[in-house]
Amino acid sequence: xxxxxxxxxxxxxxxxxxxxxxxxxxxxxxxxxxxxxxxxxxxxxxxxxxxxxxxxxxxxxxxxxxxxxxxxxxxxxxxxxxxxxxxxxxxxxxxxxxxxxxxxxxxxxxxxxxxxxxxxxxxxxxxxxxxxxxxxxxxxxxxxxxxxxxxxxxxxxxxxxxxxxxxxxxxxxxxxxxxxxxxxxxxxxxxxxxxxxxxxxxxxxxxxxxxxxxxxxxxxx
Numbered sequence: 001x002x003x004x005x006x007x008x009x010x011x012x013x014x015x016x017x018x019x020x021x022x023x024x025x026x027x028x029x030x031x032x033x034x035x036x037x038x039x040x041x042x043x044x045x046x047x048x049x050x051x052x053x054x055x056x057x058x059x060x061x062x063x064x065x066x067x068x069x070x071x072x073x074x075x076x077x078x079x080x081x082x083x084x085x086x087x088x089x090x091x092x093x094x095x096x097x098x099x100x101x102x103x104x105x106x107x108x109x110x111x112x113x114x115x116x117x118x119x120x121x122x123x124x125x126x127x128x129x130x131x132x133x134x135x136x137x138x139x140x141x142x143x144x145x146x147x148x149x150x151x152x153x154x155x156x157x158x159x160x161x162x163x164x165x166x167x168x169x170x171x172x173x174x175x176x177x178x179x180x181x182x183x184x185x186x187x188x189x190x191x192x193x194x195x196x197x198x199x200x201x202x203x204x205x206x207x208x209x210x211x212x213x214x215x216x217x218x219x220x221x
Contacts, residue, residue: 002061009024020035025105050075059072090131092216100210105142136173152174
């Protein structure tokens with residue numbers, strides 16, 4: 001059946017000579033895979049830009065319960081990015097966020113709430129004047145939607161240690177929004193990020209290492 005839904009692109013994989021398989025997290029069905037034919041070409045009409053990671057889409061799709069790879073009938077971007085494309089800090093944060101999402105978001109229940117959090121976060125990042133701490137707040141916000149949000153610093157730290165000042169900053173971070181003022185040094189930001197990534201590794205099987213972390217650390221230095 002044909003269904004209207006919104007989605008955010010998680011991953012694009014080339015398929016055949018001109019086609020792609022696109023993994024999209026939708027607000028109605030959670031994570032879905034779609035095959036899109038004829039988009040990998042040099043034609044001026046090529047729509048490949050629509051399927052780049054983190055693109056926010058309005059979709060009309062053919063949906064079948066328990067279907068494997070389905071098709072799109074209509075697709076358009078409903079929020080063209082500006083800051084994420086032009087500003088290197090935001091591009092690096094977006095790359096990091098995309099890798100985290102691909103490693104952690106598999107859940108099909110609560111799809112609407114998870115999608116809204118991701119979409120609103122990306123729009124906020126696109127327009128944010130000071131995004132240096134954005135990825136830290138995003139990790140905590142996403143953990144709430146995935147069901148393992150920490151209520152106190154000890155839940156994040158586990159058996160690991162932070163100095164007293166960094167633990168106070170972590171406590172502040174637990175209650176911080178995207179628009180809150182929180183001043184961190186480069187060293188403090190890295191320590192908090194490492195703690196949050198260890199926290200994710202303990203709660204998500206196969207989460208592993210984040211390959212884009214080195215890029216993020218270099219850009220935010």
